[in-house]
Amino acid sequence: MAENIPMLALSPTMEEGVIVKWVKNEGDAVAQGDVLCEVETDKATMEYESPADGVLLKILAQEGSSVPVGKEIATIGEAGEKAEGAAKTAEPEHEKEEKAVEKPAEAEKKPQEPAKAEKPPEKAEPEPEPPAEQTQKPRLPEEAPPQQKMTKPAAEGKFVATPLARRLADERGVDLSTVQGSGPDGRITRDDVKAAVSKTSPQAATAAAQGTLEDKTIEITPKRKVIADTLSGSKFSAPHFYLKVTAGVENLMAARARLNKSLNAHVSVNAFLIKFVAETLRRHPMVNATWKEDAIEQHAAIDIALAVSQPDGLIAPVVRDCGAKGILQIDTELKALVDKTRKGALTRADYADSTFTVSSLGTYGIEEFTAIINPPGSAILAVGEFMKICVADENEQICAKLCAKLTLSCDHRLIDGAIGANFLRDLKQMIEYPIEPLY
Numbered sequence: 353m354a355e356n357i358p359m360l361a362l363s364p365t366m367e368e369g370v371i372v373k374w375v376k377n378e379g380d381a382v383a384q385g386d387v388l389c390e391v392e393t394d395k396a397t398m399e400y401e402s403p404a405d406g407v408l409l410k411i412l413a414q415e416g417s418s419v420p421v422g423k424e425i426a427t428i429g430e431a432g433e434k435a436e437g438a439a440k441t442a443e444p445e446h447e448k449e450e451k452a453v454e455k456p457a458e459a460e461k462k463p464q465e466p467a468k469a470e471k472p473p474e475k476a477e478p479e480p481e482p483p484a485e486q487t488q489k490p491r492l493p494e495e496a497p498p499q500q501k502m503t504k505p506a507a508e509g510k511f512v513a514t515p516l517a518r519r520l521a522d523e524r525g526v527d528l529s530t531v532q533g534s535g536p537d538g539r540i541t542r543d544d545v546k547a548a549v550s551k552t553s554p555q556a557a558t559a560a561a562q563g564t565l566e567d568k569t570i571e572i573t574p575k576r577k578v579i580a581d582t583l584s585g586s587k588f589s590a591p592h593f594y595l596k597v598t599a600g601v602e603n604l605m606a607a608r609a610r611l612n613k614s615l616n617a618h619v620s621v622n623a624f625l626i627k628f629v630a631e632t633l634r635r636h637p638m639v640n641a642t643w644k645e646d647a648i649e650q651h652a653a654i655d656i657a658l659a660v661s662q663p664d665g666l667i668a669p670v671v672r673d674c675g676a677k678g679i680l681q682i683d684t685e686l687k688a689l690v691d692k693t694r695k696g697a698l699t700r701a702d703y704a705d706s707t708f709t710v711s712s713l714g715t716y717g718i719e720e721f722t723a724i725i726n727p728p729g730s731a732i733l734a735v736g737e738f739m740k741i742c743v744a745d746e747n748e749q750i751c752a753k754l755c756a757k758l759t760l761s762c763d764h765r766l767i768d769g770a771i772g773a774n775f776l777r778d779l780k781q782m783i784e785y786p787i788e789p790l791y
Contacts, residue, residue, distance in 0.1 A: 354427050355428060356426070357404070357426045358423060359422065362400070369574070371390075375387045406431075412424050513528050514542065526545055590764075592724070592763070599783045600743075601783060603784060604784075607786045627674065628786075629733060636771065638771050659723075669689035709723075711732060712736075717737055730763040734759040736756055740754055
């Protein structure tokens, strides 16, 4: 018997998913565990596996559709079985818009039926019949609004455009029927509309070339929405306080240079920092804990996340059990996670349930900053640029040393000032004297 397959929550915070690509086509045989399609979640693009054996009878959500969790995306049944009774859901936005545009055109083709005249009262004079010309020629609909005229499909065939492309076309007065789409199946994208604007308007082309600011609407992706909700919840529910120190990093960089030379490799600075943080967390378990409203949960495993920037938002892949791993193993796993992040291939196991987070903006030239705690952790370390600053040495002589400014954001519900201060003091000591973790 045919059954409708719903959109499942592929991440713990997912509320809807976008169908990126169908791997199987209608009529294809599928087995449980086969990849049906690729779905963009709030975190990454993930594979949706078939929950049943059979034949893909009907695709209910087309590529580009945004489907709420629980809504059907396909029908699977036995070969030859009809997919009747399966209500079509998750209609792509561009199809909804096109139908709204096509209604006036359909009204032109279908003549209006004359209203049936009620039986006139007795002895009343009969109303004159309308002229023959009036009964045969349908009344034209009222003129469509400007945006409908601009997005009306071309006579020779339909065009498909993303909602953002349509909105930009409306704002710029672009006739989408004249735009060549570069997206899947010829879909018109925002960039296609921008290119059309540049071609038709030399002033717009000059402004784009010079980087002139312009009004535009940016669509909120599921990932960006989750980032906003998560960090807003963290900032307003967890009382943040901040601790700052300046740590010398010359010994760290020297140790790293010796290691890279001996291995003929390139071990990242982040691998060193994560290892030092892990060793410090072992000595201060309250910083490696989670607030549970009715209890404080201290974690046995030290799972450290590293904030990684992407074009569509921030994500923090996690290196698991860092306290039991050396710098080389941490570096290997970290590089693999960063590579998966760049490809959008992270799974929930790669980013969920960190106990501490490290965020570094030093490569962007940022000297120091404060970061928002990444739940369910209770602290996050912000690392600034490694830079030369003037300090007093042991002989009180002014000299230039390579240093970095560290800022620890703490959740005051479970981390008191003294706990956070002791943690940051010991972390600074380890960074300045890399042999410290061996004691």
